[in-house]
Amino acid sequence: MRLYTQKATESPYWNEYMETMPREKLDQLHLRRLQRLIKYAYENIPMYQELYDKAHVKPEDIKMLDDYVEKIPSIDKPDILRYQAANPPFGGSIVRDSDEYLTFFFQTSGTTGTPMKEIGYYRDMLSTGWVFKWWAHGIRPADIFYFAFPFGTFMAFWCAYYDAVAMGAQVITSGGMTTEQRVRQILELKPTVLVATPTYAMRIAEMAREMGVDIAHSSIKYITSAGEAGYVLPTVRDAVEKAWGAKALDLYGISDLWGSTSWHCPVHPDRLHLTETIAYPLVLDKEGKLVPDGGIGEWTLTNYSTVMPLIKYRTHDTVEWHKETCECGRTWTWLRGGVLGRTDQMVTIKGTNVFPTAIQGIIGGIDGLTENLEIHILTGEGGDEIDIKVEAAPDVPAEKYEVLKKHLRGELQFRIGVKMKVDLLLPKTLPRYEVKAKRVFDHRKRK
Structure with a gap:
């Protein structure tokens, strides 16, 4: 039927x-x-x-x-x-x-x-627009949705959950589970659609690698995300699609x-x-x-x-x-x-307007760097300054760090037009997030 x-x-x-x-x-x-x-x-x-x-x-x-x-x-x-x-x-x-x-x-x-x-009101929850995206990209009621989301008081994927139910799809929730447990459940229950932030989708893929699981050959056909700068950015989309062997769908x-x-x-x-x-x-x-x-x-x-x-x-x-x-x-x-x-995170450095998303896009295009990064905005003696912390990929040897750091500084100055401080960190140095990753830290003193 x-x-x-x-x-x-x-x-x-x-x-x-x-x-x-x-x-x-x-x-x-x-x-x-x-x-x-x-x-x-x-x-x-x-x-x-x-x-x-x-x-x-x-x-x-x-x-x-x-x-x-x-x-x-x-x-x-x-x-x-x-x-x-x-x-x-x-x-x-x-x-x-x-x-x-x-x-x-x-x-x-x-x-x-x-x-x-x-x-x-409940009707507001059932009209948020997720189904329009899913239907446009070929997702249908026969698909099985896996929600890698803790279901707290942040709306995030609550609305996606109810839209999936309204569409008639099967939904699997994983609130309270560890990342390792979620990997095992994906392998066992064989969902076809993963619902997670881009950062957490990459974290699940990272955990799968540590467990010896080739997640790119799992049942997942689609990664549907929101909450962060996502798959409309080619570097983010390519990283997730490569890790999962699935189509990445963005929603803002x-x-x-x-x-x-x-x-x-x-x-x-x-x-x-x-x-x-x-x-x-x-x-x-x-x-x-x-x-x-x-x-x-x-x-x-x-x-x-x-x-x-x-x-x-x-x-x-x-x-x-x-x-x-x-x-x-x-x-x-x-x-x-x-x-x-x-508009409230724009930084002006020596007359040049800089947005953190532009920095993230440049970092994502450099081999040897990962999506795990932090952008710190500070007030220096000459005005706004930016410090960047980014993790190196696990396969980058320590002796290559200085060369990679110099390359990133050069790319940022060439493509944006200003100098920025760069710290290259060991893998797993920065925090991991299940919902929205905090990438931008604004330390400027407000007047």
Whole structure:
């Protein structure tokens, strides 16, 4: 007995009508949804009523998308934290009298500061966009998902878990297991899809090698990841695909926004498509003005969630956006190269703007270096400085370390244009992570 018709199973689209909707019609749909959402938020969420009154804007002022861009004030994580702190745990950041709709509680990972509390309705969890990616790349209900994830209060792969269940697939959880136990379970249960961060996927492969297991010949056909700079970067994608002998699929989600996912294009591996059924995108410059199609700026999103919608939310992620139809047939907005950097982690060294993701990409392209690295941002006498710590590959002899370190320093200076301090470390020196790896450490003193 089949869950889906033959036609649906063979289609490259999970929802062809929405994924290929003409841009003009899609924008009209977004306008209607934004108008309803802004009115609802103004009438039911104290935070928005105060913010919009302060900005002298009313819901009825939003008659076209340009009004939304120009009149609605953007919000930031500190705005929400302030309302949550005033009346814990959620304060004026959620819909009034919504107790019966508070199904799932999470909080942000705290990677960039104080964790933000997230509360939502179960339907928000079932519409995060993972299935669109899986279906586009050939994953079907007959596949078996293995979740190498501890299932704590960080949203991460919770939404992927429920999307897999909603799709009709078998799911295997491994919360509480050691990495060695997970390797053994993968060999025993023969899942076809591994769900893990890129860092932890590599850690499992590393453990398998130590156990004498050739994980590239396991049952895993797909590695589906999120939470870090991932497989849209060729060096990261190539490393994971080589280690596992499987196809690596990227997804860029933002837990603050209940996912609001952008996922790997099946035709262009350097593109991520935003799931426009659940979010509306803008890219803004430093002055908050709209960046033209094809330009680079800050990814700013509105999510259509039930209890805690975030309207015109600044992500601090720098992206290059495109709204023209992709060769895969989708009309949804796509990002070239995924997240290019973060506005709050940019370092200016002697007039040159440096993003940590650019450093990671260079390191990943040098033989003899591994993906295990740390980037430390400091304040020196002459301004910002960067110190890099990176592990050598296990097969690199100690006498080659100095040559390899010199080569990395030269590549960084040639390709980015500034000098950086480099420390080459022995294998297994740096910490290993199961969820989001902490790669960037910002030690600068804030004014």
